[in-house]
Amino acid sequence: MSLTEHKSTVKNQAILAKKAAKTVGLLSTEEKNEALLLIADQLEAEYETILRANEQDLQVGREKGYEAAFMDxxxxxxxxxxxxxxxxxxxxxxxxxxxxxxxSWTLENGLEVQKITVPLGVIGMIYEARPNVTVDATGLALKSGNAIILKGGSSALTSNKSIVEVIHHALNKTKIPANAVQFISSTDREATKELFTLKDYIDVLIPxxxxxxxxxxxxxxxxxxxxTGVGNCHLYIDAKADVEKAVNILVNAKTDRPAVCNTVETVIIHEDWFRKNLHILIKLFNKYSIKVHGDTIVVSSIPEAIEAEEDDWANEYLSLEIAVKTVSSVDEAIAHIEKYGTKHSEAIVTEDKETALKFMREVDASSLYHNASTRFTDGGALGFGAEIGISTQKLHARGPMGLQALTTVKHLMSGNGQIR
Structure with a gap:
């Protein structure tokens, strides 16, 4: 397919999505919910078709030697x-x-003003090898009255195409036009670049x-x-951390699902706690086969630990590897996070309330935890419902982005002939 054809196809999809967005934005709650329930039923009814498509992607992944975390x-x-x-x-x-x-408020001249929530319009979703995003993003977009253009990674192309076809089968039975869910099947980078520039038709991009x-x-x-941000998440174990809490939180945050963005990639440990509980840490790392990259103290204390290089402190391993840093104070821990953190999720384990308060006030991140695992940075876990991603920026939305993040506002003014 030529560059011109790529552009024509992607632009046409964006035009169709924008037209469909107007219809979706005017539907009632009941009509949108009915569509979501029908999509759910259709996914279950056609799951075997989806799995056959997924197997094709998995076979390619096996042939290319994709890592276990990626395949998962x-x-x-x-x-x-x-x-x-x-x-x-x-x-x-x-x-x-x-x-x-x-x-809502009324001006001195009697003009009545209301600020209400409305859909964004057309959402462009660009993502990698996570077929679940195809469904999650579609559901959130439609419930919030938006159309969506999906651009998944090439490694999940067949799976995503099959899922979108199933979604369209369901939408054809509803008041939501099938064009409200567009999927860009081209694997050419030029198609993605074109998507980046269609500001006349797309209201926001979410990578x-x-x-x-x-x-x-x-x-x-x-x-x-x-x-949305990369998750180089930190866990700081303070000198006054409860041992059982610290161990349980570390195990959960590192091993529950190491391939997701809210897993802990660096554990920062106060030197006093480290010395007292070294035997527990060694046993923990051995039990879960966690590869340790550490500073000088860590390498000299933990068998098989390797010296951390500069990149290790900033690395999102997404596997059973971890960077371990020892510090002499909470200030040193905060400084390390400020230098290497990605403003995603950071946690402290301590029984000292003042230390916890200092950490929570001074660390700049979308989500902060005291005596709890970073694995809770998730739309469902925090009560937002499903999420479309976790924002690490500071404009419009921050943290897990649920339905509210996919809206904007409109001001409505009602008068009786007022002029300025």
Whole structure:
């Protein structure tokens, strides 16, 4: 396909999505919920078709030698497809974010003003090998009255195409036009570049994936970007940390699902706690086969630990590897996080309330935890319902982005002939 054809195809899809967005934005809550429930039913009814498509992607992944963590994100099963469907049903149960009166007031001249929530319009979603994002993003977009253009990674191309076809089968039975969900099937980079520039038709781009993907979107797009961040998350174990709490939180935050962005990649440990509980740490790292990259004290104390290089402190391993840093104070821990953190999720374990307060006030991140695992940075876990991503920027939305993050506002003025 020529460059001109790429541009024509992507632009046409964007035009169709914009037209469909107007219809979706005017639908009632009941009509949108009905569509989500029908999509859920259709996913379950056609799960075998989706799994056959997914197997093609997995076979390519095996041939190319993709890492285990990558293959885990890519792989689907009947249970996972049913989980997608259940996620849509949960979104259908959430309060409709559209049409809320956020504030209202009357001017001295009698002009009445209302600030209400409305859809963004057309959302461009760019993501990597996570077929679940295809379903989650679609559900959130439609519930919030938006159309969506999906650009998934080439490694999950066949899976995503199959999922979108199933979604379209369901939408054809609803008042939501199938054109409200567009999927860009081209794997050519020029198609993605074109998507970056269609600001006349796309209202916002949301990248979800690794640092290279996010940076490519942020640095090249002329369409506004809702930036999601890489998760170089830290756990600081203070001198006054409860041993059982610290161990349980570390195990959960590192080993529960090491391939996701809210897993801990660096544990910072106060020197006093480290010395007292070294035997526990060694046992923990051995039990879970965690590869340790550490500073000088760590390397001299933990067998098989290797010396951390500069890149290790900034690395998002997404595997059973971890960087371990020893410090002499909470200030040193905060300084380390400030230098290497990605403003995603940071945690402290301590029984000292003043130290905890200092950490929570001074660390700059979207989500902060005291005596709890970073694994809770998730739309479902925090009560937002499903999420479309985790924003690490400070404009419009920050942290797990649920339905409310996919809205903007409109001001309505009602008068009786007032002029200025």
């Amino acid at each position: 994100r890519l792989a689907l099963s009947k249970e996972r497809v049913y989980d997608f469907a259940e996620g849509l049903r949960q979104v259908a149960k959430l309060e409709d974010p559209i049409g809320h009166i956020l504030s 979800r994936g690794g640092a290279s993907l996010i940076n490519a979107v942020v640095n090249n797009a002329t369409v506004p970007v809702l930036e």
